[in-house]
Amino acid sequence: MEVNGYTDxxxxxxxxxxxxxxxxxxxxxxxxxxxxxxxxxxxxxxxDVHGYGEAHPLVPTGPDTRxxxxxxxxxxxx
Numbered sequence: 001m002e003v004n005g006y007t008d009x010x011x012x013x014x015x016x017x018x019x020x021x022x023x024x025x026x027x028x029x030x031x032x033x034x035x036x037x038x039x040x041x042x043x044x045x046x047x048d049v050h051g052y053g054e055a056h057p058l059v060p061t062g063p064d065t066r067x068x069x070x071x072x073x074x075x076x077x078x
Contacts, residue, residue: 001077002048003037005030008070009054009063019053027051033073 005026011018030049038044057070 001037001042001046001075002050003030003033004074004076005033005049005051006056006058006070006072006074007053008057008065008067009061010066011064014064023051023053025051026053029071029073033075037075 005028007022007026007029009022011021013021027049028051030051034044034047034049037047054070057067058072059067059069061067061070
């Protein structure tokens with residue numbers, strides 16, 4: 001199982017600093033979902049977690065655009 005976290009392209013910090021922040025935020029989102037799956041009985045070693053930050057938006061947007069659909073976690077079953 002994969003748990004993949006994403007963000008939109010807005011940040012309190014412009015440029016590379018903001019991209020780094022969003023990458024960390026996407027990991028925190030994915031880790032939060034992983035923790036809930038573990039509480040629900042999924043073995044921790046069955047879950048791979050990835051954070052993609054602003055990469056792979058669900059909805060294409062312009063720069064510095066808030067888009068709730070891009071702030072997401074996807075669970076992929078293999």
